[in-house]
Amino acid sequence: MKLHLLIVDDEEAICQLLKSFFEYDGNYEVSVATDPLVAREIVRNRIVHIVLSDIMMPGIDGVELLEQIKKIDGLVQVIMMTGYSTVEKVISCIRHGASDYLMKPFDNVSEVKEIVDDTARKIRRWKEIIERSREPASMVDGL
Helix, strand or coil: CCEEEEEECCCHHHHHHHHHHHHHHCCEEEEEECCHHHHHHHHHHCCCCEEEEECCCCCCCHHHHHHHHHHHCCCCEEEEEECCCCHHHHHHHHHCCCCEEEECCCCCHHHHHHHHHHHHHHHHHHHHHHHHHHCCHHHHHCC
């Protein structure tokens, strides 16, 4: 099963770079948004598993977007990325439910992939646990 990855950054070039990288990987359905309000609507109208979001964007910033996404669907895993970090921003992201945090510029896009893949493994593991929990007790006892 492909997970849906939404990339949100006001820099079109970053969106397209990451989109191409993850589409080439083949493990993700990838959407992009250069406007956080569009990103919010995508989360509202589609199943999104992972959001990779910049923090510094015009309009609403990434932390506010994170907060709104979590209100729409608390299960969406949101990975924050920024070129301008402060302790306060990091703590704010943690408090609002970010699953991880990346610094830009990326030394290597494979660093981003590693974090997204780790998040995807966590989602798949939780889905497995949920599915097993739905099995009749006699089936679970036989494991």
